[in-house]
Amino acid sequence: MSDTSSNTPATETVASAVTPYAAHAVVPRPVVPAWLLLGALVLAVTSVAGLAVAWHGLDRQRALEQELVRRQDASRGEASEAQAQSKQAQDLARDTAAKVALLDARLAEVALQRGQLEDLIQSMSRSRDENIVVDIEASVRVAVQQTVITGSAEPLVAALKQADDRLLRYKQPRFEGIRRAVARDLDRIKSLSVVDVSTLAIKLDEVVRLLDDLPLLASAERDAPEAAPAKRVVKAPAAAASVPVADGEMSQWLGQARQRWDDAVKLVWGETRSLIRVTRIDHPEGMLIAPDQSFFLRENLKLRLLNARLALLSRQFDTAQSDLRDVQETMGRYFDVHSRKVVAATELMRQVTGQARQITVPRPDDTLAALAAAGR
CATH class of the missing domain: 1.20.1270 (Substrate Binding Domain Of Dnak; Chain:A; Domain 2)
Structure with a gap:
């Protein structure tokens, strides 16, 4: 078709060239319209394009069919696997439901036990606090009795200090008032001058x-110490130098006699003083x-x-x-x-x-x- 279309203009050219000279000899052929050739050309191109598209569509359809088959096989395998997993899931769900039911029963039992335990702890806490208060009160009263009996503040001070230490270990807000009262009593008791x-x-x-x-x-x-004996004082006669020499022997005798008399008197007086003592005694x-x-x-x-x-x-x-x-x-x-x-x-x-x-x-x-x- 392409060849025909390509030769047509040449023929027309030749015909137009020889027409003046051989018009009488050559019988002209009928002229084909250009639009007809163009339509034929478009039809041929369209046909070829349609065939190409149809061929491509067939190839695509064949590929799609193969992909579909492959996907169907994969879906069938996945479906069978999903069915097996679903069965396993159902079994697991049944087991889980049984376990959940058992856990619910145990949880209810644990909740019951927890409530009982909390009640027991609260009762023990209340009883413990009451026991602490009663114990401290008893120890303080015993210390008061010991203080009254002995007259010493040490038992009461020791009991109050021990009570303060016990209350400090528990750290309960309801015990703060007791601790303040104990501190006031301790300060008041310690301010006394205890014997x-x-x-x-x-x-x-x-x-x-x-x-x-x-x-x-x-x-x-x-x-x-005894009184010291009187010292002997030997006094020479004062008139010895003035007496005459003729009377020397008489004067010497008289002096010796006076000296012996003085010595005897002093001796007697010293012995008397050693034997007799005058003292003031308030309690005889x-x-x-x-x-x-x-x-x-x-x-x-x-x-x-x-x-x-x-x-x-x-x-x-x-x-x-x-x-x-x-x-x-x-x-x-x-x-x-x-x-x-x-x-x-x-x-x-x-x-x-x-x-x-x-x-x-x-x-x-x-x-x-x-x-x-x-x-x-």
């Missing part, structure tokens, strides 16, 4: 130890005590001091002060009050007498009130 009985007992023991070495009044008078019985009675005197004073010591330990301060006053009076009567040991022993007893006094320890009313309020 140190142990120190007073040690001082009395020291007096008992010194008692064997204290000098008695009679022994002190006997041991006093102190000088009249016999040496064998001094032992019983000292032992009697020791017994009085031991009684005073026992009275101090038992908080009977009036009895202790009475015994100490008797001991001081006896020591002032029979012992040498100028001796340093007697002065030291008297000072120790005076200190004990001044410090041994009854002190009323206040009751921990704030703590007891706070404990009673917390126990309600």
Whole structure:
């Protein structure tokens, strides 16, 4: 078709060229219209394009069919696998449902046990708090009784400190009021000047130890240094130089006689002074005590001091002060009050007498009130 279309213009050219010369000899062929040739050409191109498209469509359809078959096979395999997995999932779901039911039953049991446990813990906590309050109150009341019996604040202070330590370990808000009350009572009790009985007992023991070495009044008078004998003073006769030589022998005899008389008088006076002594004694019985009675005197004073010591330990301060006053009076009567040991022993007893006094320890009313309020 292409060849025909390409030859047509040449023929027309030749025909047009030879027409003037051989018009009479050549019979002209019928002229084909151009649009007809163009239509034929378009038809041919369209046919070829249609055949190409149809061929391509067939190839595509064949490829699609192959892909579809392959996908069908894959889908069939996946379907079978999905069916197997679905079966496994159903079995797993049944197992899971059974396990969930079992877990629900156990969870309900655990929830019940938890509720019971919480109730038990709350009851134990309440009972523990109540037991703590009751225990602290009992210990404080026992300490108050011990304080009343012994007169010492140490049992009450120790009980309050122990209560504060226990309340601090638990750290409960409801115990803060009790701790504040305990702190107030501790400050009020510690502000008192409590009698140190142990120190007073040690001082009395020291007096008992010194008692064997204290000098008695009679022994002190006997041991006093004797008066020094009078010195002999030899005086030469004043008139010896003035007498005449003839009267020398008489004057010498008279001088010797006067000197011997003076010596005899001085000797007699010295012996008399050593035997007789004038002393002012306020308590004459102190000088009249016999040496064998001094032992019983000292032992009697020791017994009085031991009684005073026992009275101090038992908080009977009036009895202790009475015994100490008797001991001081006896020591002032029979012992040498100028001796340093007697002065030291008297000072120790005076200190004990001044410090041994009854002190009323206040009751921990704030703590007891706070404990009673917390126990309600």
